[in-house]
Amino acid sequence: MPYSFFYSRFPEIAEQKTRSVTIYDPSEFNLPPADYAFLEMYCDEPGCDCRRVFFTVISSCEDDVKAVISWGWEDQVFYSKWMKNSDPDVIKEMMGPVLNMMSPQSNLAPALLRVFREVLLPDTAYTERIKRHYAMFRQTVDKKSKIKFRRKKGKIKRIK
Template sequence: MPYVSLQEYFPEVAKQETRSITVFPGSGSRLPPNDYGFLEMYCDEPGCDCRRVLFYVIARSRPGVQAVIGWGWEDVDFYARWMGSGDQTEAARLKGPALNLLSPATDLAPALVDLVRNVLLQDSKYVERIKRHYQMFRENVERNRRRQRRRPRKRR
């Protein structure tokens, strides 16, 4: 399933509502001091209802993506049913938060997963924001799908 940045469809929302966390010197974090941004990516496959987000984590003073962390807000059983396999281990990985296996990751990735788990996802307002962004994104994907179906075809 292809994932697309929230910024792609909703640039103003992404600009205003993308979360960042600053780790200060002496904070006791396993992460080095830096500003870490959590860019939201959502599935844009029509008909999909995976209820997940991928966080592309960037750092102000380090080049490139530091980690790609997947998280789903439903319970593990939902993901087992969604996959159709009943595999609880894989379903737990989909629920996350967990590193996206085939995506870039730096040496900071494990500590960034902990930051997502212990800071970002402990903020209930932020979790609700993620769900709202997902819903907006999905509605846009499905609206575009309906428009494409209605386009008249050119006759030869």
């Protein structure tokens, strides 16, 4: 699954809505003081319906990537069916949130995953926005292949 940045298709929205967390006190999360931006990436493979996001986390103090976190918001049943695999380790990796094992991670990555779990994930308005961004992004990908998705009662459904 190839992933692309949300800002590559929606630069104005990404500029306004990209979430960042400012760390002032290094003792709280064991992170150096900085702004940490969580840049959204979504799958751009036509027909894919993985319902996942990758966050590339960067710091205002340095240029390199600090962490890549993946998160899928659906339940175990969805990912088991979607993957055609019921291995609990595989499903856990799909659901996350986890540090993406295929991406380079800095020594700050575990602390940034903790920030994601404790600060961002409990924010329902934020997680719902991520799901809306996913639907927007997928429509631009699937428009070319004539595959459509629609939101119905809080769920995203593929229309054949």
